[in-house]
Amino acid sequence: MAALDELAAAYVEARSDPGFQAELEALLRGYVGRPTLLTEVPSFAAAAGGCRVFLKREDLAHTGSHKINNVIGQALLTKRMGKTRVIAETGAGQHGVATATACALLGLDCVVYMGEVDTRRQALNVARMRMLGAQVVPVRTGSATLKDAINATFRDWVSSVETTHYCIGSVMGPHPFPVMVRDFQRVIGVEARQQVITATGRLPDAVIACVGGGSNAIGVFHAFIPDQGVRLIGCEAGGDGLATGRHAATLAGGSAGVIHGMRTYLLQDADGQTLDTHSISAGLDYPGVGPEHSWLAETGRASYRAITDAAAMDAFALLCRTEGIIPAIESAHALAGALQMGAELGAEALLLVNLSGRGDKDVDIAARWFGHLDDGPGR
Amino acid sequence: MSLVTAAFEKAAAEDRAALVGYLPAGFPSVDGAIAAAVAIAEAGADVIEIGLPYSDPMMDGPVIEEAVHQALTHGAHVTDVLHTVEAVAGTGVPVLVMTYWNPVDHYGVAAFAADLASAGGSGLITPDLTPEEAGPWLAAAAERGLDPVFLVAPSSSRRRIELITSVCGGFVYAASLMGITGARDAVGGQAAGLVRRVRECTTLPVAVGLGVSSRAQAAEVAGFADGVIVGSAFVTRLLQAPDQAAGVGLVRDLATELAAGVRGR
Numbered sequence: 001m002a003a004l005d006e007l008a009a010a011y012v013e014a015r016s017d018p019g020f021q022a023e024l025e026a027l028l029r030g031y032v033g034r035p036t037l038l039t040e041v042p043s044f045a046a047a048a049g050g051c052r053v054f055l056k057r058e059d060l061a062h063t064g065s066h067k068i069n070n071v072i073g074q075a076l077l078t079k080r081m082g083k084t085r086v087i088a089e090t091g092a093g094q095h096g097v098a099t100a101t102a103c104a105l106l107g108l109d110c111v112v113y114m115g116e117v118d119t120r121r122q123a124l125n126v127a128r129m130r131m132l133g134a135q136v137v138p139v140r141t142g143s144a145t146l147k148d149a150i151n152a153t154f155r156d157w158v159s160s161v162e163t164t165h166y167c168i169g170s171v172m173g174p175h176p177f178p179v180m181v182r183d184f185q186r187v188i189g190v191e192a193r194q195q196v197i198t199a200t201g202r203l204p205d206a207v208i209a210c211v212g213g214g215s216n217a218i219g220v221f222h223a224f225i226p227d228q229g230v231r232l233i234g235c236e237a238g239g240d241g242l243a244t245g246r247h248a249a250t251l252a253g254g255s256a257g258v259i260h261g262m263r264t265y266l267l268q269d270a271d272g273q274t275l276d277t278h279s280i281s282a283g284l285d286y287p288g289v290g291p292e293h294s295w296l297a298e299t300g301r302a303s304y305r306a307i308t309d310a311a312a313m314d315a316f317a318l319l320c321r322t323e324g325i326i327p328a329i330e331s332a333h334a335l336a337g338a339l340q341m342g343a344e345l346g347a348e349a350l351l352l353v354n355l356s357g358r359g360d361k362d363v364d365i366a367a368r369w370f371g372h373l374d375d376g377p378g379r
Numbered sequence: 380m381s382l383v384t385a386a387f388e389k390a391a392a393e394d395r396a397a398l399v400g401y402l403p404a405g406f407p408s409v410d411g412a413i414a415a416a417v418a419i420a421e422a423g424a425d426v427i428e429i430g431l432p433y434s435d436p437m438m439d440g441p442v443i444e445e446a447v448h449q450a451l452t453h454g455a456h457v458t459d460v461l462h463t464v465e466a467v468a469g470t471g472v473p474v475l476v477m478t479y480w481n482p483v484d485h486y487g488v489a490a491f492a493a494d495l496a497s498a499g500g501s502g503l504i505t506p507d508l509t510p511e512e513a514g515p516w517l518a519a520a521a522e523r524g525l526d527p528v529f530l531v532a533p534s535s536s537r538r539r540i541e542l543i544t545s546v547c548g549g550f551v552y553a554a555s556l557m558g559i560t561g562a563r564d565a566v567g568g569q570a571a572g573l574v575r576r577v578r579e580c581t582t583l584p585v586a587v588g589l590g591v592s593s594r595a596q597a598a599e600v601a602g603f604a605d606g607v608i609v610g611s612a613f614v615t616r617l618l619q620a621p622d623q624a625a626g627v628g629l630v631r632d633l634a635t636e637l638a639a640g641v642r643g644r
Contacts, residue, residue: 001509002534141444142434151437158438161534258481259435261507271457272485274434 003161008176010081015183020076027072031105032062034069034187038195043322044335048342051349054199055325056192056220058356065328065357066188066216067098071167073184075102078165085109085164089153091118091146091212092283092330093125094357095169100134102167110134113152115145118282125361143276146212146286150260170213171290174261178290185219188354193223196352204352206231206341210333211304212248212284214293216356221302231303234293235337237279238306248277249306250289251297264291280309280365283330283357311336313369316359328357329365381526382473382501383549386425387584387605396601396641398423399586400634401477401610402617403430404463405455406446411623413466418631419613420472423638426550427467428504428610431460431478438479438506442611446618457482461498468499475528475549477504483516492519502526502549510546517546528552531577533569544581550606551577555587571603597640607641609633 014020028034037057045053058066071088078086086108090096096112103110112129116138119126129136142148150173157166171178171185189207196204207224209217211234224230239247247253254265257272267275267287279285296302316332318339319325327335331354338353345351359366367373380388390397400419404412416427432450436443460476468474476495483491483503495503502525508516510529520527526549531540533554544551555570570587577585586606591597592615600607613630620626 001539002532002536005536141441141448147435151435154437155440258484258507260437263512266481268481268485270485272433272482273451274481 003157004174004176006081010077011176011180014077014080020080024073024076028069028187032068032072033060035191036060038192038199040199041319041323044319045342047318047322048339048351050347051342051345051351052200053338053342053351053353054196054204055353055355056188058188058216058354059325059327059331059358063094063098063101064360065094065098066185066219067095067169068101069187069219070169070181070184070215071095071098071102074165074167074180075106075108078108078167079106081165083163083165085111085160086167087111087113087153087156087160087164088167088169089146089149090114090169091149091285092281092328093118093122093129093361094283094328096134096136097125097128097132099167100129100132103134104132111137111156113137113139113149113156115143115149116140117144118146118149121365122282122361124364145277146282147274147288154260170215171218171292172213172260172262172288178262178292181215182218182222182292185215186222188216188219189221189223192220192352200350202350203227203230204350205345206233206349207352207354208233208235208334208337208341209354210235210284210330210356211251211289211293212237212286212330213288214290216354218290218292220352220354221296225301232296232301233337233341234302234304235307235333236304237281237284237333238308238311239278241308242306246278247306248279248285248287250287251293251304252306256294259288262288262291264294265289265297280312280369281329281333283328284333305337305340307333307336313366315339316366317370325355326359327355328359329362331356381524381549383426383475383526384584386473387550390425390641391605396604396644397425397584397586397606398597398638398641399426399428399606399608400424400613401428401430401608402613403432403443403447403450404460405432405450405453406614407449407617407623407626408453409455409459409463411626413463414623414627415613415617415630416463416467417470418627419634420467420470422631422634424472424634426606427472427474428477428608429460429463429467429474431457431476431482433479433482436479440611442614442618446614457486461494464495464500465498473501474499475502475504475526476500477506480505480508488515489519492516492523492525496523496525500525502528504528504552506530510542513546520548530554531573533573537576540577541580544577544583547581547583550584550586551581552608553577553585553587553604554589570600574604594636594640594643597637598643601641601644607637609637
């Protein structure tokens with residue numbers, strides 16, 4: 001609690017400090033590459049019933065995903081608190097890579113905890129983190145995925161809090177993390193809202209994003225929350241389908257509870273034990289969800305749907321072939337959601353999709369899925 | 380006065396610290412955990428903590444995590460925990476359940492409190508529940524006569540300790556090292572200072588946990604605290620034993636050694 005109180009106080013102070021904001025702004029502009037582009041994808045949209053689809057190109061941010069927005073903010077805060085070491089959990093590895101990058105830039109020691117299953121399916125990102133000078137610790141406990149990496153990172157933190165900041169990667173965990181990460185990510189929606197208006201003269205009918213912990217979704221949703229006419233659509237990992245139980249669709253298939261220091265929706269059994277999750281996407285393979293998403297779901301301001309592995313991979317292939325953009329498999333869930341929304345809303349619809357990351361890290365998984373490798377089983 | 384506080388007072392009257400032993404339910408089996416916990420009670424422990432195995436034991440070290448993982452893999456349920464409490468409470472030693480919050484939340488706080496009381500349990504130790512979020516549990520605890528035990532840490536401020544001790548019952552659980560559970564070679568030097576700071580805020584007994592594994596360490600902690608909590612060291616014995624019966628024997632031997640330790644202040 002003392003650590004959280006310290007962090008909350010430091011964050012509140014930094015948030016209202018023009019010097020901190022200027023430093024953050026300069027790095028976002030000159031290092032991350034903000035504002036990121038807004039790209040219209042008409043050939044992709046033709047498959048979505050002929051509506052207009054715009055992608056917010058977080059895949060073009062430095063390190064290849066939106067994760068860097070939050071990490072730069074927290075790394076600056078770490079220095080401001082006088083701490084020298086940063087620890088982080090990572091699922092797909094994008095947050096780990098972003099954290100390792102920011103630590104290299106700002107001269108901070110970096111340790112990243114990653115489920116052993118994820119270190120195997122995202123081996124390229126493990127190598128990237130090590131190249132950037134981070135120590136990567138494979139976590140073998142539990143299901144050896146993201147939730148276990150989070151457990152391991154919290155364990156490190158309670159023993160090291162005097163020197164160490166826990167740079168959490170999503171809008172989750174105890175206060176102030178969900179608020180702080182939301183604030184660092186809301187730049188996505190602030191930019192996109194203006195860019196869509198500039199390009200089309202109006203607001204989109206729906207804003208669509210994938211949801212694991214939910215940071216890219218909150219980031220793109222937040223500026224649109226007051227725009228009641230804009231539907232906010234979160235796409236969770238439906239895995240093999242909700243009915244199979246092999247999924248990670250927390251809001252679509254879970255119930256309220258407490259996990260990782262937050263009250264939110266989670267996937268749990270009759271005893272309140274966390275259930276094992278499944279998704280082709282390591283970044284969405286998490287049994288909880290940021291509490292603000294639970295609130296948006298309960299109030300009806302946003303709606304959430306489960307996208308199966310197969311639907312996500314179909315959308316992945318479609319974007320590659322029609323637009324020459326290889327998305328992260330996480331983001332492909334949002335693309336699949338856009339195909340559904342286009343069909344539901346019709347040809348007059350204007351959709352904004354947050355393309356949260358690029359697919360370089362997923363080439364191996366995707367190639368196996370599509371049978372592009374000679375040695376592996378394919379489909 | 381609660382049974383737990385009374386157990387501490389009895390120890391104080393004998394000019395010694397209380398020994399508090401922890402084991403997770405369901406490990407190495409439901410019956411094995413009961414046998415081991417009963418052995419700890421019979422060897423001289425004053426209070427027993429029964430851990431509720433949870434899938435995400437964020438504040439436990441590798442030893443307890445491994446035991447809990449095995450317990451869950453073998454199919455341990457919340458009902459087994461209540462059964463374990465009932466069996467161990469039969470020794471006459473007060474039994475607390477130590478649990479992460481979600482299983483209680485999911486069971487229903489009032490229902491859990493009722494069933495724990497029916498099983499003869501004395502209260503709950505809740506490492507990941509803050510007093511700010513504890514309203515329903517405190518109400519249920521008061522209704523059922525259960526002790527709500529909360530943790531303080533060396534990093535806890537005076538204000539935090541005041542808040543925690545104002546809602547705490549039975550005893551105050553002082554985490555002697557910053558960090559997770561697990562036996563350490565050196566008991567945290569911060570422990571004595573923490574106990575002193577807690578005593579400035581409450582008349583409840585203060586027990587120190589996280590790190591004690593030997594008679595000498597037990598004696599050292601007994602020199603400044605009202606109680607000595609031992610968990611991982613017992614679990615290690617069970618993990619290392621060739622079979623369940625041998626494990627129970629090793630646990631009994633360690634409890635006997637530690638019971639001598641708390642009398643050696």
